[in-house]
Amino acid sequence: MAFPTHVRLVEVGPRDGLQNEPEPIGTATKLELIDRLGAAGISYIEAASFVSPKWVPQMADHREVMKNLARRDGITYAALTPNLKGLEAALECGVEEVAVFGAASEAFSQKNINCSVAESLARFEPVLERAKAAGVRVRGYVSTVLGCPYEGEIAPAKVAEVSKALYEMGCYEISLGDTIGTGTPLKAKRMIEAVSRDIPIAKLAAHFHDTYGQALANLYAVLEEGIAVVDSSVAGLGGCPYAKGASGNVASEDVVYLLNGLGIETGIDLDALADTGTWITQAISRPNRSKAGVALAAR
């Protein structure tokens, strides 16, 4: 057991959290959300996704968002760029860091991005090369690391294999996603142990979903393993596209509350973060899925 002394939160609310919202959300609302998150002390914000609006209409204003960010010192504003075209567009908008996403499940890769895992990795190579030439770091996501809606169980060795490929390709950090939230703590520990045989644990992030209410227990278990980067979404924005009405991303407020209790520094003002969660859920008429956020607002 070796808890980190400091954890970096990667706030994915503006991208992962909003991308499946059916009603269009104004660019101004997105920009205010990003600004409030930065003001609350979040140091890394995934702000947009440079994908085709055909696939993700909610992210169609990615250029406007990236160009009009009120950038604050010390904050990384990143974007998802699944292909070269997306990357070029993101670079034009002055993006500082980008991300690509692969899957640990063949079936999920086929259904989600319409190609095999190997094909998806091959597609990322030119993205990694171009980003490197532009001096932009690339983060790698691996999805379905603790279960797949189509395949069920996923072997830790498969997660390790895909993670290693992305890391060796040049991704500086690998974010391990429990996309459907079916993981439990020992399974999460075993997966982290498998992946960290090839990649230093300081280069791994936990991206856990709370669909079955397990996210915080799983995070606690992998913090014990030394994980020091956690992806989360303010107010638990996002839901789960595989189970209607169910939860998706773990809520940032709940994660910060946990870390505060463990004496782990984050640099984040929990009250300001909770206020942001209250504000955005009211602005887009969504339930606040952060239990800590709801409790803090009700005090």
Add this chain to the structure above:
Amino acid sequence: MAFPTHVRLVEVGPRDGLQNEPEPIGTATKLELIDRLGAAGISYIEAASFVSPKWVPQMADHREVMKNLARRDGITYAALTPNLKGLEAALECGVEEVAVFGAASEAFSQKNINCSVAESLARFEPVLERAKAAGVRVRGYVSTVLGCPYEGEIAPAKVAEVSKALYEMGCYEISLGDTIGTGTPLKAKRMIEAVSRDIPIAKLAAHFHDTYGQALANLYAVLEEGIAVVDSSVAGLGGCPYAKGASGNVASEDVVYLLNGLGIETGIDLDALADTGTWITQAISRPNRSKAGVALAAR
């Protein structure tokens, strides 16, 4: 680290979960809830509270509930009996086991049951004596073990002191309640360590609330300490009377999902439990606060 191989769930939904519901819930609905919980494999159900209907009107039908239970073999149907009058009434109804409740916080004791902690303990003595004479076991609750809405932090030594008093008075099991859900895993571990210096860990139960989303992480942490009895409420029934709209009791479905993932036996059929959560929340028009329950119902 020494996980138990088997955990006993104490289902508090019919009592703790329903007692603060403002609209009267029919006795037939309560009886059906208890019966469905038993059918799902729950072996211990807190079925009613023998308190004055002046204080808890929702539990006014405690006699009808206790008398008309469709008792199943191997299931303990218990009742809360804060005083001798309540105990006598419960005994008349054929109760098999009862519970008393104290607090680890002086301020909470004063505001909640209008007497000091010492006075509350003194009041329980005749209850314990009478129960012993009747051959009925008594469970002891200690509330506010990880924080108090009035005092804030609670010293683990204070929790240990009150727990020890109840144990020495004859309570066969002490249920440690994080009444306002403010605990986090290391704090929970330290509290359990303090209490288990005086009381064997097999005689302790974790009664955690999910108000800040921490309950499952806290449970995981104390399972690591060897805790093998967990109190929970189907569908997370109950809410938090100290923060309107916030969560209260941890949901039984989420706990069972966690335990299943850890390979810890419970004897409970998770699907049947989740169906019960869906049914009762629809029957009383309440949100289902079990994330696993919602996800399972949405599959």
